[in-house]
Amino acid sequence: MALPGQMMSMPLLISSLIQHAARHSGDTEIVSKRCEGDLHRYTWRDAELRSRRLAQALARLGCESGERVGTLAWNGHRHLEIYYGASGSALVCHTINPRLFPEQIAWIVGDAEDRVLCFDLTFLPLVEKLAPLLTTVRHFVLMSDRAHMPAASAIPNLLCYEELLAAEDGDYVWPQFDENTASSICYTSGTTGNPKGAVYSHRSSVLHAYGAALPDAMDCSAKDVILPVVPMFHVNAWGLPYSMAIVGAKVVFPGPHLDGKSLYELFENEGVTFSAGVPTVWLGLLTYVKSNNLRFSTFKRTVIGGSACPPAMLATLMDDYGVEVIHAWGMTELSPLGTLSKLNSKQLELPPEQQRRILEKQGKVIYGIDMAVIDDEGRALPWDGRSSGNLVVRGHWVIGSYFRQAASPLVTVDGQPGWFPTGDVATIDADGFMQITDRSKDVIKSGGEWISSIELENIAMAHPAVHEAAVIAALHPKWDERPLLVVVKKPGAEIGREEMLAFYEGKIAKWQIPDDVAFVAEIPHTATGKIQKLKLREQFKGYRLPGA
């Protein structure tokens, strides 16, 4: 008969994260550049007190355990208070991506049955337009003070966030409940079909926060000043709002100001040491820094994920600016962190060139997650760095099912059930480093062989005249599909088709070189900053390749 352990028993709750920060790093600052234009400063102690007052306010509005509180907001202290005030009081925090189409936002709010919708001043026009469609919402809360409230609004009974908080005394004890209770919902960006909701639990979020803060993951510590560029409306800003509380770090929120100049000034003025975001954001920051001949004085490292980080960007940040790049991979269904690329003691003895090749991979799983690559029959493929297959994962912070969806998304690996299919195609090497070679729907199938569009894009991105590059499959009568390279040139740069294609020579096998180049003014992006391949493919539908 099993012997029971005799340890204290307490649930893993999100409220315990901010209680810890308030109690043990109470004086540490949280700085927010707000959409109202000002720079707001307070401490973790203040944040926890205001989160409690928000919990009281939400209860006073009639919110009941398990009900959803939606947000349309930038990275800022009030958004943080909703993260903790809602989840901590057994409500469910539902962050909504404001960059989605308005109809998608309305659909998501309805699917989640949001009872309260909190939004930043920026989104007042959007919410005014959408309000009639948001039939589940009982209370609309503008996340600002009385001075910024509109004199009149199309939204009935529009509430003022600061007034709601001012009416409460903070005399509130965080409730204790089952750690498997839902803490928050994030919807996938839904490139095909309607978005689907991932319902995180308190347990999964706290375990993710531990894992994400580890030295081989985001390496969060109290010595850091952390600026999350990745939006809090995008998979909980990769869990940073939770990991930051675990370590009691100083935090800097950029609000809507994500242009190169604003970010650079905030980095320098607040002594930011660590940041995280998608490649697109760093493109903007680097362009600003380069064109103004600036240096970073405190910025030491950044996690880059969301899309594969082009090796050229990695090299610029590391070699020219001394910023360590931690390449990461994850997805909404993984809370989101799956893998990060950090060298181990053996690899630290390799020549720099070989180290760089490793850092360009998406890296190793955090303890708490497991992964495999499988073929189309669900058989595990070898970890040899070459065998490319469908990437599947499982672990404490991976979804088991989608909100309101009866069908299980899970698959089997070698007959063992319970693996989540990511839709990515990847290799894993003998050291456990994973590399995404493609999205399963982006891969180019040429004469029965697979060509990785990411590899082709990365090479193009290394050309000094290329600002952005995307590769899609164009139909070909003989080979079924052949790669077409779509390029946005850098301002003022000149490059032609022949020179571009010649750039591939010697870098990959001849048969993998794109058949043609299309120069365009802009490449379409999704709401989360990823290249919108679907749209690009539509744009180039029927494209006639030379010789085809």
Place this chain on the structure above:
Amino acid sequence: MALPGQMMSMPLLISSLIQHAARHSGDTEIVSKRCEGDLHRYTWRDAELRSRRLAQALARLGCESGERVGTLAWNGHRHLEIYYGASGSALVCHTINPRLFPEQIAWIVGDAEDRVLCFDLTFLPLVEKLAPLLTTVRHFVLMSDRAHMPAASAIPNLLCYEELLAAEDGDYVWPQFDENTASSICYTSGTTGNPKGAVYSHRSSVLHAYGAALPDAMDCSAKDVILPVVPMFHVNAWGLPYSMAIVGAKVVFPGPHLDGKSLYELFENEGVTFSAGVPTVWLGLLTYVKSNNLRFSTFKRTVIGGSACPPAMLATLMDDYGVEVIHAWGMTELSPLGTLSKLNSKQLELPPEQQRRILEKQGKVIYGIDMAVIDDEGRALPWDGRSSGNLVVRGHWVIGSYFRQAASPLVTVDGQPGWFPTGDVATIDADGFMQITDRSKDVIKSGGEWISSIELENIAMAHPAVHEAAVIAALHPKWDERPLLVVVKKPGAEIGREEMLAFYEGKIAKWQIPDDVAFVAEIPHTATGKIQKLKLREQFKGYRLPGA
């Protein structure tokens, strides 16, 4: 009604730690200097396979779920296999401190009802002597190969560890069970009364492993080569065998070879970057390094705990040898890590002198633990760095009760139940940094005022002629108690009573300076390397202070 989360559900089990290491860092080395004299090398993949074979062997010996497997062993790969093989198969790993008195060992084995006892070759004579008293033990296993088995032994049916493993095929699937099941038992050193058992659970051990590996705690990562000096028979080597698996680090086990020369050579030959141990061990290593004019070429940082680290030792390691010292505090009842001292972003801007004062404190709690200082009536004291009180803790890896003890050890803080009283006296400052000022039973009560024996010891230790120092209370007719300083001089060093006492002037208030100095050849230590105050007090019972 609460909304359930929709994440995958899997228990936090110790077997998942080594499965993770074997799967994702399978080729990473584990090096063991063994008591047989050789240096053994294998990998995390080998360790996991052999742990599975051990699990099979233990089942074949008739061990049933929940039964205890005792160990008397040094830090080495076989001990690691028992950690995982026993706990992973729902048995309970019971590590026994071989430095305890033989009668205490026999008592502990009986209290734990160990069914199997595994022991290193070193302890064969001890076990032969004790065997008749160990009536609960059905199988004695010598942790070695056939070549090292004694031709004849007083132990009936003595089994050979390597033969047990050789008989199994490793075709074993780690069982899944309730994460609150007991994983291991450690007994307190029992300075007063019989030792008491702390019964850790799989959940508490895994959460401790996450917390202990965090950047502000032990900062374990795959880039480290970790040598745990702290014994695996002493509170699970501070949890390192688990945290090392989380990060997949290269590991070096020193076996019984803990002298300065052996440790130094192992550090250099294997490229050790990180270690952890009690102050006594570092005394030995530093003496060897100093007297041979050596430097460390890879050793970068060490956690020092178990007893307060004397500031002089901290200064030597950091200033003379460039080894970062992370001062830590914990205890058996805490799995054991409670606090560690690392600077935050604000403190990194302070002058070096002030930073050093902070690093000399025991530091901040890891997320997962909370602490408070209380007065004798259970009222919480302010966090001002001055108010000294009884240190109490609670958290995921704190015991709720002792093995086989009906009485709850827990106390209330401001009327709130569920806090574990540590027996330490401490202050906490506004930044959450805790400093132990004494054991509650070691504090000196002079005329109603408390004097910290640790503070007096630390000052004495900073004198170049002092090898080790201890302060105890001597009875005094007027002041009740007054401090008596007991000193072991460095070999060849000369210092007298007057010079020693004069060394205190200007460093503390006059009334706190010890009344007398006793020079001795040796100070008694407990089995875990702590100064044995109880024995010292007995030794100096009836000591007549000058003027008393």
